[in-house]
Amino acid sequence: MRAVRMHQHGGPDVLRVEEVAEPTPGPGDILVRMRATTVNHRDVWIRKGHPHPAYRVELPAILGIDISGEIVGMGGAVEGFAIGERVTANPYIPCGRCRYCVRGRPQYCPHFTVFNGAYAELVAIPAIQAVKLSPLVSDVDAACFPNTYITAWQMLMGKARLMADDVVFVWAGTSGLGSAAIEIAHLAGATVIASAGSASKLDVLRRLGPDLMLDHSCPDLVERVLEFTGGEGATVVFEHIGQATWERSLALAAPGARIVSAGATSGDDARMNITQMFVKQVQILGSRLGTMEDAFAAGKQLNAGRFKPLVGATIPFEELAEAHRLMEAGEVIGKVVVTAG
Amino acid sequence: MRAVRMHQHGGPDVLRVEEVAEPTPGPGDILVRMRATTVNHRDVWIRKGHPHPAYRVELPAILGIDISGEIVGMGGAVEGFAIGERVTANPYIPCGRCRYCVRGRPQYCPHFTVFNGAYAELVAIPAIQAVKLSPLVSDVDAACFPNTYITAWQMLMGKARLMADDVVFVWAGTSGLGSAAIEIAHLAGATVIASAGSASKLDVLRRLGPDLMLDHSCPDLVERVLEFTGGEGATVVFEHIGQATWERSLALAAPGARIVSAGATSGDDARMNITQMFVKQVQILGSRLGTMEDAFAAGKQLNAGRFKPLVGATIPFEELAEAHRLMEAGEVIGKVVVTAG
Amino acid sequence: MRAVRMHQHGGPDVLRVEEVAEPTPGPGDILVRMRATTVNHRDVWIRKGHPHPAYRVELPAILGIDISGEIVGMGGAVEGFAIGERVTANPYIPCGRCRYCVRGRPQYCPHFTVFNGAYAELVAIPAIQAVKLSPLVSDVDAACFPNTYITAWQMLMGKARLMADDVVFVWAGTSGLGSAAIEIAHLAGATVIASAGSASKLDVLRRLGPDLMLDHSCPDLVERVLEFTGGEGATVVFEHIGQATWERSLALAAPGARIVSAGATSGDDARMNITQMFVKQVQILGSRLGTMEDAFAAGKQLNAGRFKPLVGATIPFEELAEAHRLMEAGEVIGKVVVTAG
Amino acid sequence: MRAVRMHQHGGPDVLRVEEVAEPTPGPGDILVRMRATTVNHRDVWIRKGHPHPAYRVELPAILGIDISGEIVGMGGAVEGFAIGERVTANPYIPCGRCRYCVRGRPQYCPHFTVFNGAYAELVAIPAIQAVKLSPLVSDVDAACFPNTYITAWQMLMGKARLMADDVVFVWAGTSGLGSAAIEIAHLAGATVIASAGSASKLDVLRRLGPDLMLDHSCPDLVERVLEFTGGEGATVVFEHIGQATWERSLALAAPGARIVSAGATSGDDARMNITQMFVKQVQILGSRLGTMEDAFAAGKQLNAGRFKPLVGATIPFEELAEAHRLMEAGEVIGKVVVTAG
């Protein structure tokens, strides 16, 4: 089969289409013919050789976190799946044996791995990581699902326990995570305030229908949120920007609000006025990837046709390196999707 | 009656014993003959004229948050109390009419006040703020209760939902708040690790029986906590120090731990590595004073004889200024209590 | 002013239009010109002289729980309201002074009262019970809100903590409570299965758009629910029928499901196989009326135009007795609303 | 090795000491030399041939749920255990692969099994079910732990979320489950009311130190509970009796109380006044066996020396049939323990 492999770290051109051996599914694995995958920040960081141990891979490596495709084979221990079924999969794979996993807390597993390998025609995946797809969902939309919607579901539902009475503030509403958060918050009946950083992004954001839109850089952003909420502030803040937004996240949060945080694309090094935080009795809830609980729950909504991922570009498999280039250029608004022939 | 009043901000000697008119209880108030009160940081800050609006009082002022005493009168609308009963009181007084209060969330009331006025022979207190005392509790112990135990109860029970399986790390275990936290954590069946900042404080701390004691300044404090907990860390961190301890609080927290924060005696300006926080999926829970829910619950334990406050000095009412001096000198380990004749 | 009063218990004709003195609002009350009210089971029970103490009133009495109208006056202590504003009100009035109220748990107040008095041109209501109305909501729709939507919100949100992944089974989906539950469950993103007891009711139910509709009396109702849910069952059961449905509620509940119960229109005397209940680890959550927390949260959705109450008949104020007749006849599907001139 | 096997259902004498082949541990199993086991109702029901599918076993069968012993071997995939370590084990074994298990909700696994096999000199156990023992715990005490303390921990902690302010009512306080509940409630700081059904049991109960003791059959039991709690009632009711106690459990429960139910030794067929239940807003929480979350948490307390199981009789392995006889006679107060040579 063909796969996009890298033999060394570097620019997009280290990603080359090659002929490799087909993967053999283990006893509990399904074998999936990939229909679509995407480019995530994580793929770019790994490709470049990011020093954090979480981004280390053995070379040569086939990257790719997100997948949608069709089952074409499976190991002998797999139950409940059939050849021809369409699936996507959760890239967060807990170890299943540590003290956290055994206690029914897989989200805290210290020995988890993150799936890599979707940049190939055939992909072996543990069946317990798979989510079946309904005919209502396209391959492209399904490929946009795993790394953003499952993560955002864990943040808003698993961590913040979002309810219909909440007012959610979403930073960077046209990003993969941000747009997923807007859709999830809407379907749960919540009010949504979202920000974007440019006129063209605000145009795209408008289509997602937030109840209030704000420009990142507008100097009275916090005041606008307070005004819109009758002086109280947002009851949930969806944080994935970090250093650049942290102080404003605290300032626009309502008394008792939950600030759920799972990313720091602008930097790690936050400053926080502790007294401001505790006098407001804010809850800051750190979050990471989502579990199968989130995958099944969000997948049910995906299958009901309630998610319409923002797709910014669709690139054929043979030009996957170009997809990485687009992603890094930062000019595409929405997901960069890669489709198999 | 006699009261200790201040006519201007300044040093301890602005606190003067004077003859003033007896307070008249309102319809819902009880009139209490004060038996004991204490000195809190808050009293000192108000006396000195701290610029924060929360510490502003009209002059002349009678300070004093904590009280224990005997009911000697009451307004016509008071039910359920009798002359001669001994009481203490919760200094946190929500407005009762705002949107938060009406919704049954008095802990988020933005219009709350904090009681002042215990530095007097007679004190009028809203009856709904009072907690009855059992004969098992001394006046001195009861005076140590309101501002520390109610606050610590809200932090550990109301916010962190402490359970018997938790390992609680308590900073400054001989402080008023810290020692209350150790006692509360113990009675809830939790394991307790506590720190102190000097040899003499560690001696006092030993009497509170933490499962592990550590010196604040010990360079491997975080490693010692991890070692004691089999590599996992503390599941609850009791934070009231702020800037000086914040990074270590994060480092010694277990995956999914709750860091409950209600003070910043070392300063407000924390730095936090956001990725470290969210990868661990830590919960940072800001807290403030406690509600009547906490007052009744903690009061029940006080009345059962389960709390033994650390008393560092007992000063007669006439020398209340001296009590402030001792408090500011920082040499007393435990509460500075002031007793009526 | 004119009011519909009863001087004795009995049939609908004890309800007579009379000229009575205008009510004087207390210091914390608003005076409301009634635009619409409704007939509830509770009104009928009180009119007939139901022996339960909760339904006892002093005669002569003006009944009427639900109200929508316009503010025409107010007491001196009222803040935040203006003459001319349109409001509805929560009929559940906690005492505000008992141990439950003081602890911020007004839903457990043992000394609560339920508002009566809407069958009049002018009505005095405590301002803290009022919810403002937006221009999007008609007087008729607003009058249908208090006794059903606030109660259903407490059941589904306050008690069952409904989330988007839930499958909710609603008995009697065209009843006031049932139809409110369907609308609330939908806006929270949940899947809805609803039942009705006749062909004409199923026709009306269809307009509420449940994901699955079932006839009460269909012998394989439980099997149909299991089949629809892949064998798991409903994760939330909305119970307000009682004796006639209790066993089926348990049988169609998923492992770990919440059965939220706030009514027993078919009778009180349930039988339950305890082992079946605990082996499934079901949670049975008793509920009563809703608090201001629920009133504000549900009211926000009402004001956003998300609720379309089922109105079965609209009767002028002068013919209020006729409205009671219709209600008792049980032939109207949807609320019986009474409108002021 | 020797084991006590049954070749047919029947009285105690079907239990015979026989020579059988030693078990071979699977890759993930530890091999344990049994030091002590116990007799549970479940063992008796299985021995007699109870018709419920949960109690069906293939014959010949080695029964025995509870175990304490020493590791003498292990499979190749076992990590974190060493030969010579002492262990006990959780008999509740979720499947690990179903939708509930995969979602981190092993307590709802519909495909779980309950361990049998402790009536033998050597026992193979999945390592992930094991809990290590500290030197503070005797073999006999450790054998009393699994089926009662883990179950009671899940009931009180996992389901009822017991906190220090609760008042727990425990039926049958000298039974295995009841006495475990008393110890757990005490270590969590709660107040405990417990009942027993005879003078001799009340004598034993006294040693467990409940805050109030009541005779089952005392006609004013409910009134006594209300009186002791200032009219409010118990905030948690520990239910494992069923039919005979159900109505009193509801009557003595406080508004908003949790009734946690995991047994029906007196019969399944409960009657319940639904209105009484929902007007009080009671929560009825069905529970089953406990998970490894409970096993580790309760095990930590066991290892700290905080549990002192009631042991009523200690019988040598060779006389295991006699242990069953004693258990059925119902004259032993406390656990019937069986010890290896």
Ligand SMILES: [Zn+2]
């Ligand atoms: Zn793991």
Ligand SMILES: [Zn+2]
């Ligand atoms: Zn307030």
Ligand SMILES: [Zn+2]
């Ligand atoms: Zn009340």
Ligand SMILES: [Zn+2]
């Ligand atoms: Zn399972």
